[in-house]
Amino acid sequence: MTAIADLKEKVARKLEANPRIKTAMLADAIGVPEADVLAAMPEGYSTELDGAKVEEIIRSLEALETLYVVVRNAATVMEVKGKFSGFSHSGPFFNVASENLHMHLKLGKIQRVFAVHAPGREEGAAPMVSIQFFDDSGASCLKAFVLPALVEADGAELSARIAQWETLRSDFTN
Numbered sequence: 001m002t003a004i005a006d007l008k009e010k011v012a013r014k015l016e017a018n019p020r021i022k023t024a025m026l027a028d029a030i031g032v033p034e035a036d037v038l039a040a041m042p043e044g045y046s047t048e049l050d051g052a053k054v055e056e057i058i059r060s061l062e063a064l065e066t067l068y069v070v071v072r073n074a075a076t077v078m079e080v081k082g083k084f085s086g087f088s089h090s091g092p093f094f095n096v097a098s099e100n101l102h103m104h105l106k107l108g109k110i111q112r113v114f115a116v117h118a119p120g121r122e123e124g125a126a127p128m129v130s131i132q133f134f135d136d137s138g139a140s141c142l143k144a145f146v147l148p149a150l151v152e153a154d155g156a157e158l159s160a161r162i163a164q165w166e167t168l169r170s171d172f173t174n
Helices: 003-017 023-030 034-039 051-064 148-153 158-172
Strands: 046-049 066-072 077-083 088-090 093-097 102-105 110-118 128-135 140-146
Touching: 003 023, 003 034, 023 034, 034 046, 034 110, 034 128, 046 051, 046 158, 051 093, 051 110, 051 128, 051 140, 051 158, 066 148, 102 140, 110 158, 128 158, 140 158, 148 158
Parallel strands: none
Antiparallel strands: 046 110, 066 077, 066 140, 088 093, 093 102, 110 128, 128 140
16 A cells, blocks of 8 residues: 555544544644645545645635634644735745734745635534645644634625635635
8 A cells, every 4th residue: 555545544544533623633643744634635625726826825815804814833823813915025024914914924935735625613513614834844834714703794605705715726726
């Protein structure tokens, strides 16, 4: 069995036992980078996007309005609600400077991007759709989630926002 087939089998077994497991926890349980877990997920769960178009993908997040943004490293997880806008370049950084988000991203460090369509965390909950960014080691850098409560607060319909996410996914699929 190839390494990829072996990983897909391990992921499938873990998902069978817990279909709502977070991919970060799944990666930790298997002992591989989270990006590799997303690449090994069953069809329809995740789509790898064109990693050469990171800036374009980040700029396209502006159309999704308010997102639930998660930034993670080995020691910290930061979660915030905000809109992607106010883009600029400064030295080695690509900047996002909106009312609630203020980030300086080193785009060259982001190597892989996935559009993820995961089941809701609870039975009967809406699916969780997101765009997730990973560094060259496969570690998560940034995740941007479309959440029903945020969509409703923006005065939009969830189905319309998910359709926008689907367009983004198809526009940037490898």
